[in-house]
Amino acid sequence: MNSRMTRRALIAGVGTAALAGPVLGQVSGMIDLGLPGGPSLRPLDPPFPGKGAMIVQRIRPPLLEAPMEAFRKGTITPNARMFVRWNWPFPTDISAAKHRVAIGGAVKAPVSLTLDEVAAAGEPVDIVAVNQCAGNGRGLSEPRVTGTQWGNGAMGCAKWTGVRLRDVLAKAGVAEGAKRVRFAGLDVPLTEGAPQFIKSIPLDIAMRDDVLVAWAMNDEPLPILHGFPLRIVVPGWFSTYWVKMLSTIEVLGGEDESHYVAETYRWPTVPVKPGDKDFPTVPITTMPPRSFITSHDDGATVARARPLKLEGFAFGGDTGLAKVELVGEGWSVPCELGPDEHGPYAFRRWSVTLPDGSGNLTGIGAKATNLNGLTQPDALVWNPSGYARGVIERITLRAE
Numbered sequence: 001m002n003s004r005m006t007r008r009a010l011i012a013g014v015g016t017a018a019l020a021g022p023v024l025g026q027v028s029g030m031i032d033l034g035l036p037g038g039p040s041l042r043p044l045d046p047p048f049p050g051k052g053a054m055i056v057q058r059i060r061p062p063l064l065e066a067p068m069e070a071f072r073k074g075t076i077t078p079n080a081r082m083f084v085r086w087n088w089p090f091p092t093d094i095s096a097a098k099h100r101v102a103i104g105g106a107v108k109a110p111v112s113l114t115l116d117e118v119a120a121a122g123e124p125v126d127i128v129a130v131n132q133c134a135g136n137g138r139g140l141s142e143p144r145v146t147g148t149q150w151g152n153g154a155m156g157c158a159k160w161t162g163v164r165l166r167d168v169l170a171k172a173g174v175a176e177g178a179k180r181v182r183f184a185g186l187d188v189p190l191t192e193g194a195p196q197f198i199k200s201i202p203l204d205i206a207m208r209d210d211v212l213v214a215w216a217m218n219d220e221p222l223p224i225l226h227g228f229p230l231r232i233v234v235p236g237w238f239s240t241y242w243v244k245m246l247s248t249i250e251v252l253g254g255e256d257e258s259h260y261v262a263e264t265y266r267w268p269t270v271p272v273k274p275g276d277k278d279f280p281t282v283p284i285t286t287m288p289p290r291s292f293i294t295s296h297d298d299g300a301t302v303a304r305a306r307p308l309k310l311e312g313f314a315f316g317g318d319t320g321l322a323k324v325e326l327v328g329e330g331w332s333v334p335c336e337l338g339p340d341e342h343g344p345y346a347f348r349r350w351s352v353t354l355p356d357g358s359g360n361l362t363g364i365g366a367k368a369t370n371l372n373g374l375t376q377p378d379a380l381v382w383n384p385s386g387y388a389r390g391v392i393e394r395i396t397l398r399a400e
């Protein structure tokens with residue numbers, strides 16, 4: 001833990017007793033997520049397998065968030081700091097030798113593939129892409145919305161290795177007139193009658209060059225928490241579609257009426273206010289651009305009499321970044337983008353140096369614009385599930 005995290009209200013020892021148990025033996029402290037609408041403290045740093053200090057939103061099934069400190073340097077999020085999200089409990093004793101991926105539905109010939117057969121379905125592909133929950137930052141919504149009260153740490157950027165989904169689909173042959181491709185994993189609902197977590201994408205997306213059935217994350221086999229042995233990767237799309245522990249691929253001849261596509265993970269197509277009902281919705285799909293200041297925490301003090309260097313990172317969402325600006329109340333200055341290390345779907349660093357004597361910097365934020373011309377809005381686009389947060393994230397710095 002570094003000093004910055006300590007400044008960000010890391011309160012060692014608070015509330016650990018209530019969490020002591022077989023899973024959470026060694027909680028080292030609490031972290032304040034700064035959530036406006038409610039309890040904001042979360043335990044930090046439990047011994048989840050393969051994980052470093054993570055914010056525990058829920059233990060079973062796990063919801064783990066990365067503290068913003070994990071994003072201070074670089075453009076790749078180590079596996080130990082990648083957030084974790086499961087809707088339902090999942091097996092932890094998976095046999096790679098016995099695992100099969102069944103491909104059926106609107107196909108020419110259903111097949112059941114071993115891991116070796118999946119891996120041999122096409123050439124291996126590497127892609128660096130941001131994995132972000134559609135509800136990332138939801139806990140910062142005002143007024144408050146329901147769902148996991150994430151801060152902004154339900155995201156990370158990793159290198160994914162696998163084969164193209166279209167090459168895997170070719171093993172069964174997609175039938176004429178197919179519309180969507182649906183995925184299921186090995187996790188099963190906790191409560192009887194509850195819907196399984198299955199998700200589908202349109203066929204044209206499934207056929208893309210960069211949509212993968214992946215087995216590695218940052219050059220390691222997928223950790224159990226991230227979907228061993230195989231997961232879907234849809235670069236540029238929210239990771240609700242990146243189904244983990246992939247066991248079934250079903251080609252659909254029509255629309256998907258299943259719960260997690262037809263009823264949830266949808267957002268309004270028109271502006272809505274709290275309390276509005278019966279507005280039209282569509283599934284959330286692509287990510288908007290986002291950017292964060294990582295060199296300074298909100299409320300930090302800076303020296304008045306010398307130039308001030310600010311740093312952070314940004315990503316374009318479903319395309320690359322065009323620019324990042326630092327914005328304040330009525331002013332903006334261009335930031336310098338770091339090298340494009342990993343392509344359009346990855347984190348990219350930026351920096352800017354403000355001149356001497358900038359004084360107090362109230363409500364400053366980094367504002368990203370992507371290559372489609374989509375830019376971060378000044379005000380939150382409120383929606384009842386807090387999906388697709390993209391508002392400029394602001395901090396205040398005091399000059400001394």
Ligand SMILES: Nc1nc2c(c(=O)[nH]1)N[C@H]1C(S)=C(S)[C@@H](COP(=O)(O)O)O[C@H]1N2
Nearest residue numbers: 083084085086087133185226240242243244
């Ligand atoms: N099998 C399965 N895959 C899943 C989920 C799930 O509950 N079960 N959750 C999805 C959601 S909502 C998110 S945000 C991402 C999280 O991926 P991660 O845990 O690897 O960060 O996994 C997706 N894939």
Ligand SMILES: [Mo]
Nearest residue numbers: 085133134240
């Ligand atoms: Mo998610």
